[in-house]
Amino acid sequence: MSAVTAERPITTTPETHVLGQLDALESEAILIIREIVGELERPVLLFSGGKDSVVMLHLAAKAFWPAPIPFPVLHVDTGHNFPELLDYRDETVERLGLRLEVARVQDYLDDGRLRERADGLRNALQTVPLLDAINEHRFDGVFGGARRDEEKARAKERIVSLRDEFGQWDPKNQRPELWNLFNPRHRPGEHVRAFPISNWTELDVWKYIEREDIPLAPLYYAHEREVFNRDGMWLAVGPYSQPRDDEPVETRLVRYRTVGDMSCTGAVESPARSNAEIVVEVAASTLTERGATRADDRISEAAMEDRKKEGYF
């Protein structure tokens, strides 16, 4: 009935029953997703349409098959998203029959609850709308696609991570996480974030996307685009990222390794048009995905830690 049915044997090492790496990571993620659903009342999955959240959704589909995914998805829309990504988000949600909640940064800017930053970047502005949406819907378990290999502060975070009533993460006071026993209990007003793909690397994600034949948004595959070079990154010409006079616009064959806001996500030059070609390219890359493509993460050594403490993803 689908590509994953029976055609591919579960990878084992000869004669012993030991799970191959991708199967071990998949199983751990499914364990986590099921455990949060079993323990908590109102889970939600953060879904942006980006590759990590797509992998999470795919894992959730497997975890509950043949029943539908038993929770809604939430997207914090900065207003600076790539239109292709929003299209992909909407198509995917509709195909799976999921309920999509959208928290819009633009609404907060319009009525003055938030103000635009001097640099025009909206990534850090997502925290308040995210926390408000969690409170409004009384979500008690929030699935995120963060991976520990992405960033040093994320490398320190538990798979199931408590947030206080203000949504804050306290890195110095984390619960011990023992064996495979996850504990998402919390007091009223608190919630937990759960990161099912914590232990996956970027290469694992791509290998899994390839193995499972998961179609992504077209942005991830090589395409021709009008771009300009800023600080060594190729930024798309668009409503939120306009070249300055000294930044000539060129048409290049590019793709995106990560997809964030148009204003700060850089493309990489690449001819990779398929998942298989991307796996090869990522395996050979000498730059991290964030280093290569995110202007906002280059600012300070503790940028992510500070945002996370305040309740960011």
Add this chain to the structure above:
Amino acid sequence: MNPTTNLLSPALDTGSSPALATGTLLRLATAGSVDDGKSTLVGRLLHDTKSVLSDQLAAVERVSRDRGLTGADLALLTDGLRAEREQGITIDVAYRYFATATRSFVLADCPGHVQYTRNTVTGSSTADVVVLLIDARKGVLEQTRRHLAVTALLRVPHVVVAVNKIDLVDFDEDVFDRVNAEVQSVARELGVVDATAIPVSALDGDNVAERSPRTPWYSGPSLLEFLEALPPAVDPVHEAFRLPVQLVIRPQGAALDVAHRDYRGYAGQVASGVVRVGDEVVALPSGRRSTVTGIDLGPQSLDEAFALQSVTLRLADEIDISRGDVIASVADAPEPTQDIAAVVCWLADAPLRPGQRLLLKHGSRTVQSAVRSIDGALNLDDLRAVAAESLPLNDIGLVTLRLASPLPVENYSTSRRGGSFLLIDAHDGRTVAAGMVGATLPTAADAPTRPEGEEEWEI
């Protein structure tokens, strides 16, 4: 075509790729005292397996330069929190990832400071191998004994001892031999069977990834070679089949396909052993029996499932099974019990006292429990039990617990999964202890009280 299969179905001609060669996953944890150079060793492993990419290395070099260091301080790769960089110490477990041609590694970098022992317990609980660091100049310290004791207690299958800073003792074979002898003696005392020692310099990379010409007297493998060659920890085929039920999948009218309206499956991760279609199984604690008619992993049907696969089992009979139950092989199913004798690592600030009520989570079930007695605490100096009236933070003790309902617990020495549990503070949800079931007591009989005094027990 139904909605889910769209997500799970091919849309691209992806072909196969050479980079797809996938090995097994090995989980390791580091342990060592403050200043043993643990973060440096981890940084070195990442660096020498080419797991540090050029922008990360450039950042480390820039910060090292700003601090007036001559070379790149590889510890900066792992010390991720502001307070850690400020104090130059590691506060919390950090997880790192590296891979070689044959294996992928998940590394839990555990802090060495004494007040953070709980993090070593955390890292060791999932580890296949612990890498214990010892400063060649200092030899075995109290911290080393404590870490080895925790490793033995948690039954980590392998221990490798990195005798670090061998460059600072002029690569002296005698120093290495002396430290190794000390380690082996403590390891024997603790019942750690397998503790290979390797002379290394994390700073310079000697014997970390590649064998060093500066230790010609050492003929063993480098640390990385050793880790690559480690056999899989346990062969779960020989363990009894257990699956704690996380959820009952029963889509009814919501089924993605009308063909699945009557589907009823029990979802969970196989904790141990192998289960095959046709096997007779028993649900615990009810004791009701049935036969496995199907094993599903998403829409894929399997003939068998084995340890650590997340699957959904279908059974021949509609017996009463819910979240928290354990599905087990019939032959050797454990007897559910309400009385447990266990070793616990106490991880909360306020001490554990007899009479205290706590939640106990075992597998996918959480029940009320009461501490009947504290039967001793482990003295880490001589590794013997002493009498104790309470267990303060970071203490390891023997306790007797009474459960509100029976659980099919197993002895931790035969099953790491079936014998482990958490104690949880019901008020705020904190995890306050890591527990390992020692001996189960008959359900009906009263738990005998242990005599006061210097009773010895092995960990």
